Amino acid sequence: MIFRRFFSLTVLLLLTVGAPAGAGQGNLRLDALFQALRATSDESYAESVEEHIWDFWLEHPDAEMIRVMRTGVFSLNDDDYGSALAAFDRVVAMDPTYAEGWNKRANAHYMLGDYAAAVGDLRHALMLEPRHFGALTGLGLVYLALNQPEPALRAFDAALALNPHLVHVRRQVDTIRSQRLGFLL
Template identity: 60%
Template sequence: MAFVALSFLGAPALAGQEDARLDPLFRDLQGTADHVAAEAVEDQIWEIWLEHPGQDLLVLMRDGVQKLNDDEYEAALADFNQVIAKDPNYAEGWNKRANAHYLMGNYAAAVQDIRRVLLLEPRHFAALAGLGLVYLAVDEPTGALRAFNAALAINPHLDGVREQAMKIRQQMAGAAL
């Protein structure tokens, strides 16, 4: 079951993700070997991704995330549906909805939302890592490895993603014997 080709990764970012502060942060993320510095840069990227001028949208996002954390996936999905309806160009709304779909086992829906995230913000390393998890859930290790590698190319400091990719490579090498 092939979900998504990663060929759209080079698509231009759309409204809301072209914040001028992001380019230097992504360069810093690539350029540092210091994990503490990388974590600080990653936090700044997340802050920008989460920004939105609409307070009502931010309240829905916060509530939806809390519901995800409380395992109230249907309620979280409803909140993220409202976020997307209010601003379909807000990449993080799509990303959070993809998370809800993934946690509910709605993998095809999660992939559709991840595709939208990546069209809006091609450097969204968390969405790529999430795509890798979806591929793992549907037993497509080759797709998972491609997604994890794409996430690591953007953010080489994702240790959990690196471990997953290494595990897949080891399993593939073992299967080839």
């Protein structure tokens, strides 16, 4: 079973080697990974495919961009949201077409409680990469924080349509739907 998963992922990656590189979104290499993600029922394999998708989203041809992104991510992980926001502000200024920069900046805005800015950045990320299930999940979380369960549900459902293996998102959807049923009864 492990060999089969390894072989399948290796074949997927080899099929994508000749595709043009970019800053993640719109990258032809992602198409095969998204197809594999939706087609598999093997959770370990799905997790590996998802990690590869995130790797592509984080790709950027500019080494300075990667350095600034890393700084922002480390700041987010250290709960230093102001520094993270400053780093991600720089990222989106350096390359406004880099979807992951907008997604990460939305994370910092969310953590700082600036939900309107987070929604704006997430929508921008989704305009650049409509398959960004991370941005859709983030959008759902922002709408939950704003006590808007219907738009949250739509965002979570869209994320699950792209990546049906998002267990925490599925739990959120189930909770929202059961609460909605409770209000109807």
